[in-house]
Amino acid sequence: MGLELDRIQVEKAFIEEEPYYLPVGNEVEVFTAAYKNRLPVMLKGPTGCGKTRFVQHMAYRLGRPLITVACHDDLTASDLVGRYLIRGGDTVWVDGPLTEAVKLGAICYLDEIVEARKDTTVVIHPLTDDRRILPIEKLGRVLKAPPEFMLVISYNPGYQSLLKNLKHSTRQRFVAIEFTFPPRRLEVEIVAHESGVDRATAEALVTLGEQIRNLKDKGLEEPASTRLLVYAGQLIKTGVEPRLACEVALCGPIADEPEIQRAIRELISTVF
């Protein structure tokens, strides 16, 4: 039973230190405005472009605790809302992360929501319209969300399984903020800051990132993310030879086809 719970990754905290985040457009203003108006927010974008970091940053800015749930395909409604557990001879109700977030007035971030079971998304519906309530069927109670509570979901539209798409009835309850990879100037700054490499190396990494992204749809389904560029930078910073660092961070994780891999390696050996 403990196991069952551990499978949901619950991070709950007031964020003490400001998480590094470099705004690309007006996403900070939009998010803040949504928060003030108690609107739920959907973050759209490819993996590794800074969605999760953005939520952490916003939680810090707004001074709210953040509860993150990494959704997976076994995530059920009661995993979110809560369930009875046996303690000694008694049964004890334990809140799920969503219930907890509502009680705390926290920001609840459901990461990769499409991964969760279909019925799960229905639980969040009453929280996402003007009612802002969470019915807890098993307790026979209805929780009213305080004004500080905010629901945020992330969603990667590039996902190819047709069975994993967000229903329109769910999507249309959110304000959407679109994320893409940051423009060159900012991405260089992010890579330099996050990995600690010098500017020239960061420039080179971003050049390489752009070149690898040119291969999207030529056999690459998901291009090299900013996160992977940061990983490569971190490896270089700790003394790994740059070509090797790029190969393990930017080639292996994104490509399986030998020809694509070879092309990426050739790009690496051009830049580094």
Add this chain to the structure above:
Amino acid sequence: MALWRRLAGRVGLAIGSAARQIRHPTLHLRQVEKVLTLFAAGFSGLDLAIKPFRPKPGPSAYTDTATIYLPETVAEFPEPELNFGLYKLMVTYQCAQLRYGTLEFDGFFDEFDDPELALDLYTVLEHQRVEARLLRDYRGLRPLIEACRADAARKRPALKNLTPKQQVVEALVRAGLHLEVDGLNRGAAAAWERARRVLAQASDPEALAVHTRALTRFIYAEAAALPGRYGRVRPVHYRGEIRPDRVADIRRTRQQAPQPATVHLAPDLGDFEVKTPLHRTRPVDHLVVRPERVLVRPDRRERGALAPDASDHVVIADLTIPEQISQVTLTEADRYGAVLYPEWHYQLQAYLPEWCALRDRPLPKGRPQYVEEVLARYHGLAVTLRRQFEALRQDPKKLRRQPEGEEVDVDAVVEALADLRAGLSPRENWYATKRTRRRDIAVAFLVDLSGSSGGWLPNGRRIIDVEKEALILLCEALQVLDDRYAIFGFTSSTRRQCDFFTVKGFNEAYDETIKARLAGLDTFSYTRMGPAIRHATRLLAALDAKVRLLLLITDGKPNDFDGYTGAYAVEDTRQALLEAAQAQVRTFCLTIDSQARQYMPWMFGEGRYTVVDNVTTLPVRLPNLYRVLTSS
């Protein structure tokens, strides 16, 4: 043998020009073409093809801005990786020329009495600039550039046998390759002295092509004054050549791309007379648009001709209509026995009612052994795919709160205990069981059987053959699943004849008949996607399934010869796909058109298509795609 070659190579290096007589291992372009194409796409961000050519007198490369031409083989080095490196550097230089503005020289060479001399000077100077910039921006290239530069330097001709003009150009080449310049005759030496001073300016990575043109004029003035004729010097292999003629050819073809005809419609009754500047060279002075063919908004979709009332017409000025749209009419014979589908006219934002006549056609049967042969050839793959598909089926899910099952559902028991404490009567579904969830998927594979699928591949087979193999492997793999599936083919020759073939219906079992039809699949004429998608959607929508999927397999854009081209065809196809979405049919496209990125995101939507570059991998890609698309 390999050792001998390596040794011979080293000796060859040591004795200079004799190296060319020693046979180095040969690298064929076809072995590395795919990697180089990907590399070019990544490096430049442009869609560039790679094709072989036979350069004379030595290896070289050039680009016409659409394609990079490389030697069929390279055998300059004893080390295979350096031969590949030479190919890679050639591609890098050609891409760099495109990115750094080298080829934007409209009319520049017309300024000169001797354009060949000017071109060679421009080439040397511009390549100095490109190389300086590459070395600055791509530190990884340095060892490769140095190796190729040293090799190119060894292969330069001696100065003394050249004419004075050639000597000036060759001196520049030599200096660029870090070679000594001596043995110039007197006139050439004086010109070279002055030219040498500006060479440093050409090698400034911050410089632009316009600076190179200024330097070219300066040195040209020096060199052109020398006596004798000018014959072109050999290109430096890794830097390649500049071919203004080929660049101009491509520019011309691009400009000649068909322009849509502009038709001005007047609000008068009767025939509209319109002046149309039509594309290509064919002058057409009038295009008559008759009222019954004037496009109608959906809410006025009456049958037959319109009432002769101006208010019934959709009248739009500056309307662009594909030329031939008004030239093909549906006769009664065309309509007889056909299913009529509307077509979307995007400029009118309206449907053309009953526009396309679609018919179910029988397929010829193929050789019965064909399927067995394919399976024998792909035996290993077939087994792997089957296993992978079995994994889809066996994906067991824990079903909770069951009245019976192999394990206890602790949550349910806890709840029951809680209910008991509270004095309620507990429900008795305390068990959990593992059971396969029904996939409940219906899928239609819609295969483009247009003539272009009959195109030949380098391995001597046709695209359609590989598509057939992919379909056969897919069918075999699907045997292990309960998914309902159908395979359809389509082709068209104008809106009068949209043909639809049923290779396998939803309710047909995969048996000998189906196998014979698969074997008999062949290519026909054009690709009118709209009606085929609408028809397949209709068939899918009639099924009761949780997930309905339409998977289109094509080799290019929608296209038919009665004006169903360009934006018109793309927009109609897109509309048909939107209709499918409305009918709860999900769509996905597998295309082998390398240009697909230009229209697919708009037509099918981002993430709703995939491009298979290497057609020969289709037998792996198609079943895998299906697996990914339908995995939960």
